[in-house]
Amino acid sequence: MNTQQLKDDFAKQFGAGGRVHIIRAPGRVNLIGEHTDYNDGFVFPMAIEPQVFFVCRARTDGKVVAKSSLFPGAAVEMSLTGTITKGEPKWGNYVRGPVALLLEKGVPLVGMDVLIVNTLPMGGGLSSSAAMEVGTTRSMLALAGQEMDLSSLALLCQKAEHKYADVPCGIMDQTIVAGGKAGHAMLLDCRDNSKQFIPLNPNDLSVVIVNSMVKHELSGGEYAERRSQCEEGVRHFQKSNPSVKALRDIQIAQIEQAKSALSDVVYRRCRHVVTENTRCLRYAEDLKTQRYESAGKLMVQSHDSMRDDYEITVPELDYLVETAMNIKGVYGSRMTGGGFGGCTVSLVLPRSVDNFMAEIKKSYRGKYKIDPVAFATNATDGASVVE
Numbered sequence: 062m063n064t065q066q067l068k069d070d071f072a073k074q075f076g077a078g079g080r081v082h083i084i085r086a087p088g089r090v091n092l093i094g095e096h097t098d099y100n101d102g103f104v105f106p107m108a109i110e111p112q113v114f115f116v117c118r119a120r121t122d123g124k125v126v127a128k129s130s131l132f133p134g135a136a137v138e139m140s141l142t143g144t145i146t147k148g149e150p151k152w153g154n155y156v157r158g159p160v161a162l163l164l165e166k167g168v169p170l171v172g173m174d175v176l177i178v179n180t181l182p183m184g185g186g187l188s189s190s191a192a193m194e195v196g197t198t199r200s201m202l203a204l205a206g207q208e209m210d211l212s213s214l215a216l217l218c219q220k221a222e223h224k225y226a227d228v229p230c231g232i233m234d235q236t237i238v239a240g241g242k243a244g245h246a247m248l249l250d251c252r253d254n255s256k257q258f259i260p261l262n263p264n265d266l267s268v269v270i271v272n273s274m275v276k277h278e279l280s281g282g283e284y285a286e287r288r289s290q291c292e293e294g295v296r297h298f299q300k301s302n303p304s305v306k307a308l309r310d311i312q313i314a315q316i317e318q319a320k321s322a323l324s325d326v327v328y329r330r331c332r333h334v335v336t337e338n339t340r341c342l343r344y345a346e347d348l349k350t351q352r353y354e355s356a357g358k359l360m361v362q363s364h365d366s367m368r369d370d371y372e373i374t375v376p377e378l379d380y381l382v383e384t385a386m387n388i389k390g391v392y393g394s395r396m397t398g399g400g401f402g403g404c405t406v407s408l409v410l411p412r413s414v415d416n417f418m419a420e421i422k423k424s425y426r427g428k429y430k431i432d433p434v435a436f437a438t439n440a441t442d443g444a445s446v447v448e
């Protein structure tokens with residue numbers, strides 16, 4: 062998308078003139094480490110090429126007026142001097158939240174007209190929600206000439222998702238969208254937010270995302286239910302060891318020992334989280350040392366664990382993974398994101414990518430009569446000011 066086009070679109074919506082800024086916020090894909098972030102565990106995401114643009118200009122009347130190309134119709138409006146509450150349209154909450162929390166923090170702000178334009182699918186598990194929050198925050202900061210360190214920015218955006226979108230998410234999405242690094246995936250320790258960037262060699266590997274086009278609703282209760290099942294597991298282990306803070310502190314042998322004391326569901330939820338943490342660390346090590354076959358196997362094990370233990374996959378995603386693993390040049394494949402639909406991510410030999418995408422589309426269309434969207438992506442930088 063070229064910047065002149067974006068500015069022309071902005072002028073059509075808000076009128077010409079003034080200094081117009083463009084901020085971008087990428088989507089993200091998590092290579093491995095699913096539902097581990099809110100258990101103080103490890104995740105391994107990277108920022109991706111599809112992104113959300115915020116074309117914006119300061120206003121002098123203290124109002125924020127937002128329009129989205131995906132929701133033509135009424136703008137979302139709020140005043141920096143009034144109380145900002147969540148409401149309709151729902152997409153506006155992804156703007157209201159960050160603005161309200163910046164005000165609460167006492168950051169001096171100015172009003173803004175903003176046109177939001179994206180190349181990132183919504184609700185597809187590629188974190189358009191975090192891109193909305195991080196992009197809104199970066200835009201407000203840019204217009205006011207303010208700065209914020211990446212960790213505070215991610216925390217503010219996570220809180221916005223909790224309070225304004227009602228999704229009790231962990232810290233992964235906002236951290237990678239705000240702080241990704243081109244050419245690298247980020248091994249993030251969600252306990253202390255420490256990060257290690259691992260290079261992905263594009264001559265060896267391509268990351269391919271396949272969107273099942275099946276939609277999920279994370280505020281549907283499944284996410285909160287998984288969180289509370291993990292907490293139930295933690296409470297059990299705390300009885301004998303009060304220093305246990307999260308499932309991060311538990312080893313697989315302890316899960317097996319506790320099998321008869323836990324309900325079957327809680328046992329399996331805990332088993333997923335604990336084994337997923339181990340897989341995530343091994344995976345990062347495998348990529349560092351170019352053991353791609355081994356990394357690929359871990360992705361499939363991760364998928365199986367999400368299907369059988371965490372129960373967050375759907376048949377369409379299981380089919381995409383199974384099909385991928387029967388195509389030449391594929392190291393590994395798994396569902397990515399919160400679950401109940403969305404995308405798979407696969408590690409593929411670069412020379413096999415075109416064939417992989419053609420085969421998987423054909424097969425999925427044949428089975429489900431749905432055209433999936435498939436694309437290869439490099440790892441990109443986190444959100445930035447384009448101009």
Ligand code: ADP
Pocket residue numbers: 113129130131132151152153155177178179182183184185186187188189190191193279398
């Ligand atoms: P995901 O983060 O996986 O894409 P979520 O359900 O967490 O899915 O967030 C999707 C929501 O974010 C959408 O329903 C919409 O409210 C909001 N959103 C995302 N992109 C845009 C956009 N370009 N314009 C307006 N709202 C958006």
Ligand code: MG
Pocket residue numbers: 188189190191
């Ligand atoms: Mg989201």
